[in-house]
Amino acid sequence: MGEQTKIEWCSTVGPDGQMYPGFSYNHWEGCAAISPACWNCYAEARNTRFHGGRNWGAGAPRRLSSATYQKQPARWDARARGLGIRLKVFGGSLMDFADNEVDPAWRDALWQIIRETPALDWLMLTKRIPNLARMLPADWGERGYANVWLGASVWDTQSAMRDIPRLLRVPATLRWISAGPMLGPISVARELLAGLDFVAIEGESGARARPFCVDWAVNLVEDCRLAGVPVFVKQLGRNPVLSNGEALKLADKKGGDPDEWPDPLQVRQFPVRFAR
8 A cells, every 4th residue: 555655746855965765655545536637546546456446436435554554654754763854755645635435533543643753744635625624633733733735636727726725724834736637727826826835747647648738837837936836847647748739759658757858847846944
């Protein structure tokens, strides 16, 4: 159910200049498609392959991780302390932490693990922004946990205009969006973007990847620059295209090699406070 992750925005650059990969942690496995961005979900495909799809869809039972697995974050926290750096954890590559079909006790246990690992920065991402306020822990406070980046997954202008304001109304130390898979342009008011601390951008991967117009990403990167928001382009995906619909031919099948990208997209920034 995941440990060390190859997700680039989960990495940390140490004071020695070395890149330290982050981790993915799934307190449970399972979810349900609720948006067009879910249609080619790799986690659903994985669950189908290994568990017959039993943990996917409305009403499907989610699968709780083992007690042994649940001890891993404590080891990562100890490693971060030993290295003298902060390491990142993506809190949900096979789940959505704001899933309303999950036993609340499971989510309480996840928040307890996060409280007990202060040397880890937990990047928590959800497509279920309306659920957030009632699913935060009782001691969340007026600023949220210092080691939690609270994020919304958006995929086009409509989803961004709907969910960014909702995210900004929730107390958090750091708020971010993952624009991915980006299925259309994302154009929002600059003052709305300026309320965020971090933006990640990516195209869709997988054999059925939908087109990702690189101009969508170029425009969003520029909007973030003008709003003073750090932006991180993760990948162009398997099906990047130019504005005229012509395919952008890349050697990297996931579009993950920045050296192949147009110059304006070769940007991978983090919030200053969390730059390392």
